[in-house]
Amino acid sequence: MGSISLEEFDKLRSAGVPGLDCRPTNDFAENHIENTINASINGSFEYMASCFFNKDDKLVLICNQFNSAEAFLRLESEGYLDLHIFHYDMWTKEKSSLERVKAKNAKSHLRVMKDVSNAEDWELLHVKGVRSAPLKEIIKTRELIVDGDVLYCGNGHKSMAAVSYLLSKNIITTDIIGGLSAMLVESPDLEI
Numbered sequence: 001m002g003s004i005s006l007e008e009f010d011k012l013r014s015a016g017v018p019g020l021d022c023r024p025t026n027d028f029a030e031n032h033i034e035n036t037i038n039a040s041i042n043g044s045f046e047y048m049a050s051c052f053f054n055k056d057d058k059l060v061l062i063c064n065q066f067n068s069a070e071a072f073l074r075l076e077s078e079g080y081l082d083l084h085i086f087h088y089d090m091w092t093k094e095k096s097s098l099e100r101v102k103a104k105n106a107k108s109h110l111r112v113m114k115d116v117s118n119a120e121d122w123e124l125l126h127v128k129g130v131r132s133a134p135l136k137e138i139i140k141t142r143e144l145i146v147d148g149d150v151l152y153c154g155n156g157h158k159s160m161a162a163v164s165y166l167l168s169k170n171i172i173t174t175d176i177i178g179g180l181s182a183m184l185v186e187s188p189d190l191e192i
Contacts (some may be wrong), residue, residue: 113130117132135162
C-alpha cells in the first residue's frame with residue numbers, strides 16, 4: 001500500500017480527519033503524532049477501531065511500512081471504505097511520547113488502577129480490588145477515568161488505546177506495560 005504524502009496528511013488533519021495509529025503499543029508510546037489514537041495491529045485491532053470510529057468515517061491509518069497493507073485490508077474487510085495510509089517514518093514534525101508504568105511497579109498504583117478489558121475478560125481474571133472500566137464504556141462515559149489513573153488490560157493493547165484516546169480529550173492517564181500478562185510474571189505478589 002502506498003502512503004499519502006506529508007502534505008496530504010497535513011491537509012486531512014487540518015480538515016479534522018482522525019488518525020488511527022496501527023503501530024505496536026511500545027512504538028506508539030515512544031513516539032507518536034499528537035492527538036492520534038493507537039489501536040495496535042498486534043491487539044484486537046478491528047474491535048478497537050470499531051470502538052472509536054464508524055465505518056463511514058474517513059480515517060488516516062498511521063502505519064509502519066511493513067504493516068500498512070495488513071491494517072488497510074483488515075479494516076476494509078470490516079466495511080471501512082474511506083481509508084488513507086500514512087507511513088509514520090515520513091513524519092518530520094514534533095513527536096510526543098508517553099510515560100508508562102512497569103509491570104513490576106504495579107502494586108504501588110493499586111488505588112488508581114482501572115481495568116479496561118471487556119467485562120467478560122475482567123470477570124475471568126483481574127487484579128483484586130481494581131474496578132472494571134471497559135474501553136467501550138470509557139468512550140461513552142469519560143468520567144469513568146480521571147487524570148492520574150493507571151490503566152491496564154490483558155496484554156496492554158486496549159489500555160494504550162484508552163490512554164491515547166483520553167489524551168486526545170486532555171485527560172492524562174498512563175498504562176502498565178504488558179498489562180495483566182506482564183503483571184502475572186513481574187508482580188507475583190499482586191492478588192489476582
